[in-house]
Amino acid sequence: MCKNRVKELREARHLSQKSLSESTNISQQQISKIECGDSCLTRDNIIVLADFFEVSTDYLLGRSNCRKTIEQAIEMLNRFLKYDDFVQIYAMLGEKGQRLLRYIADMLIGLGIG
Structure with missing residues (x-):
């Protein structure tokens, strides 16, 4: 499931694997392997990609359909309360x-x- 989310998020931002690699310091080969399902995400890569795409790690791993972390949702709610x-x-x-x-x-x- 995570391979689909990484590719989905990358393509939604119109990024190539190379540009994602340059932005995250994850090799292009590793990104390709993750997207093809030939390699699983490491703990460090999960954190880097979740931070880069501003999504929760659970969303990235396919464990949740909620993109935002609870902290991000609370921050957004507080911005709109005014x-x-x-x-x-x-x-x-x-x-x-x-x-x-x-x-x-x-x-x-x-x-x-x-």
Whole structure:
């Protein structure tokens, strides 16, 4: 399973095996072997690749479908908590109000106001 995840993550970033190798200091041959299933990930490679792709080690190993670690998820949640009031107001608007608000937001972004 891990071979599919490494290749999937690499291709999603439009990276060649060579560029991934250069970015992670894992040999291109090793990356190729991992992706082909000819070699398993070492502990060090798991950590390096998980950090590089910003995914959990369990995701990388195919043990979970959750890409983020708990710490990453908490950090993201904390970043968005400051918008909670706005999100609640947006949710109270009907579909028409939400469309209007999105239109206004798009206009402001188009004007460079942000």
